[in-house]
Amino acid sequence: MHAFKYYLATAILFFAVSSFAQTKPMWPGAEYSADIPTVESVLGYAIGERITSHADSLKYFEALVAAAPKRITLVEYGKTWQGRSLVYAVLGSGETLANLPVF
Numbered sequence: 140m141h142a143f144k145y146y147l148a149t150a151i152l153f154f155a156v157s158s159f160a161q162t163k164p165m166w167p168g169a170e171y172s173a174d175i176p177t178v179e180s181v182l183g184y185a186i187g188e189r190i191t192s193h194a195d196s197l198k199y200f201e202a203l204v205a206a207a208p209k210r211i212t213l214v215e216y217g218k219t220w221q222g223r224s225l226v227y228a229v230l231g232s233g234e235t236l237a238n239l240p241v242f
Contacts, residue, residue: 176202193223200228209233 179185181202182195203211217225
């Protein structure tokens with residue numbers, strides 16, 4: 140059950156974060172920053188075209204951090220039984236991220 144919750148949370152977070160970077164607006168009237176990479180520009184395919192591997196999910200999150208290091212940070216909170224990093228992303232202003240507690 141724990142693994143299911145992890146994958147569900149990862150999928151939700153992936154789609155929520157990546158939706159901000161889409162070239163096709165997901166929300167009418169929303170403004171998108173051109174300096175934030177899209178899933179397609181990083182992974183070579185659009186969301187929903189295929190299942191994203193753990194490695195590709197991390198690759199995309201790392202691209203987001205590289206593009207906006209003052210607005211997103213990744214926190215590793217553990218490893219899977221296969222040695223894969225378990226991470227969560229924190230999004231916010233530079234001031235908010237600077238005030239995060241270090242674990």
